[in-house]
Amino acid sequence: MVEAAKEILPVNLEDEMRQSYLDYAMSVIVGRALPDARDGLKPVHRRVLFAMRELGNEYNRPYKKSARLVGDVIGKYHPHGDSAVYDTIVRMAQEFSMRYILVDGQGNFGSVDGDAPAAMRYTExxxxxxxxxxxxDIDMETVDFVANYDETEHEPSVLPTRLPQLLVNGSSGIAVGMATNIPPHNLGEIIDACLALLDNPELGIAELIELVPGPDFPTSGLVYGVQGVFNAYKTGRGKVYIRARTHIEPLDKKGREAIVITELPFQVNKARLIEKIAELVREKRLEGITELRDESDKDGLRVVIELRRGEISDVVLNNLFKHTQLESVFGINMVALLDGQPQLLNLKSLLDAFLRHRREVITRRTLYQLRKARERAHVLEGQTVALANIDEVIALIRGALSPAEAREGLMGRVWPPGQVVELLERAGADATRPEDQTEEFGLESGNDGVGYRLSRTQAQAILDLRLHRLTALEQDKITKEYGKIVDRINELIEILANPDRLLAVMRDELTEVRDRYADERRTEIVEDYADLTIED
Known part of the structure; x- marks a missing residue:
């Protein structure tokens, strides 16, 4: 018997089941069902987008087979069934499912009639x-990367999104013991609310709802009643009533009319809706309808319901709203992961979570850019010193027996600094010093005045200089590039040191996204409504 099996520990079955169930529940909640409040994505969506980036499957590149992407996602990041991944990709490409599609699909990706998409081997x-x-900016150390399921690859734990994705496209999911159902919104309105919060963090729901009057569904329609919207935005829970957009058209001179449907409530299957209306007419639960036909085409949705002569169209329409999905209820339940825990969040909390994420991303990006700029400035600084003393440098290199001896010779002398002094006075003596660089290198003061001692990195960069860089024109380019990088370093330091400057960067980037992608609201918000009956 192995050593580990010699001791048997009694375990309370109830405790073990409770702990195992909690572990399973949290795995489903964090790993599958709920979106992250920061980037608005579930792990499968995040993995699909990251895999597309790694494949070079960008918006300005040729299409790739869906099967290729699905294979990459399940092979590298998402060890689940291929149908789950493909269904995710399909939904991200459906204009009737996403307010702003994240995947550009070519081929049959289903329809509002509930038609199934083509197999992944056919679509691109x-x-x-x-x-x-x-x-x-994902390649600028803006987010943490974690090992994938078999620790052979790395994937981002969250995306450094510039887009308030969770509110813009919404999310839905059923976890263990909880669910989420967040409606999509208009991008321009959400970013306006973000900008308003940056200007005044004390804004309440009443002020925010003036900027975000309600959901904006991809299938348009009409949202009735603002109280349900207000409750949802204030508490995180509520419900809104969505109605189809309809109008009445005359059929002939004898007074016959038709109800024409041009927009449906979100997530309503058109084919099933028509079947349901036909069934209600056969069962005589809906009266006054003589003909029903679908005239939808590539130009848009159009369902025609012809009425008997003498029927009051508004009464028939209200019966349709009452008995069919021409009116549907969208239950809002804004649950998302915040700091790794599922939380019920209101509108302001969701906006704050996104803005905090943006602040962290910009800070991390700026630190990365500052480090890279300092590394480049350090090299250019050494080359500028070498160009100011070009004759002595060439003589030293020609007299050396080996590259190592030349490098040590360059490092062993204190060189006249040339233009470097003036540029460093403008930026500060340590502004261009890399983090890992000790103070023994760089500018130093001595009895003979100010001198410059080259580091190993700088000396190697001087040895690597090509001869054509010694021309007057190339020397001028090096000096100008060094001056620009010094100015850039000052700018990056200012962003990190001044919170107002950081907010200005956030504001500029949000405004840029709004100006590039914002569009008109599709869903109309109607203040209130009343049903019309025969008695009326």
Whole structure:
């Protein structure tokens, strides 16, 4: 018997089941069902977008087979069934499911009639243009990466999105013991609310609802009643009534009319709706309807319901609203992961979570850019010193027996600094010093005045200089590039040191996203409504 099996520990079955169930529940909640409040994505959506980026499947590149992407996602990041991943990709490409599609699909991706999409071997995809905003700056250490399921790859734990994705496209999911159902919104309105919160963090729901009057569904329609919207935005829970957009058309001179449907409530299957209306007419639960036909085409949705002569169209229409999905209820339940825990969040909390994420992303990006700028400035600084003393440098290199001896010779002398002094006075002596660089290198003061001692990195960069860089024109380019990088370093330091400057960067980037992608509201908000009956 192995050593581990010699001791048997009694375990309370109730405790073990409770702990195992909690572990399973949290795994489903965090790993599958709920979106992150920061980037608005569930792990599968995040993995699809990251895999597309790694494949080079960008919006301005040729389409790739969906099967290729699905294979990459399940092979590298998402060890689940291929149908789950493909269904996710399909939904991200459906204009009637997403307010702003994240995947640009080519082929049959289903329809509002509930038609199934073509198999993944037939369809092709690439990233939608707006999706690049979710991945912007991901290569600048803006987010943490974690090992994938078999620790052979790395994937982002969250995306550094410039887009308030969770509110813009919404999300739905059923976890263990909880669910989420967040409606989509208009991008321009959500970013206006973000900008207003940056200007005044004390804004309440009443002020925010003036900027975000309600959901904005991809299938348009009409949202009735503002009280339900207000309750949902204030508490995180509520319900809104969505109605189809309809109008009445005359059929002939004898007074016959038709109800024409041009927009449906969100997530309503058109084919099933027509079947339901026909069934109600056969069962005589709906009266006054003589003909029903679907005239939808590539130009848009159009369902015609012809009425008997003498029927009051408004009464028939209200019966349709009452008995069919021409009116539906969208239950809002804004649950998302915040700091790794599922929480019920109101409108302001969701906006704040996104803005805090943006602040962290911009700070991390600025630190990365500052480090890279300092590394480049350090090299250019050494080259500028070498160019100011070009004859002595060439003589030293020609007299050395080996590259190592030349490098040590360059490092062993204190060189006249040339233009470097003036540029460093403008930026500060340590502004261009890399973090890992000790103070023994760089400018130093001595009995003979100010001198410059080259580091190993700088000396190697001087040895690597090509001869054509010694021409007067190339020397001028090096000096100008060094001056620009010094100015850039000052700018980056200012962003990190001044909170107002950081907010200005956030504001500029949000405004840029709004100006590039914002569009008109599709869903009309109606203040209130009343049903019309025969008695009326």
């Amino acid at each position: 995809v690439r990233m939608a243009r707006i999706a690049r905003e979710l991945l912007a």
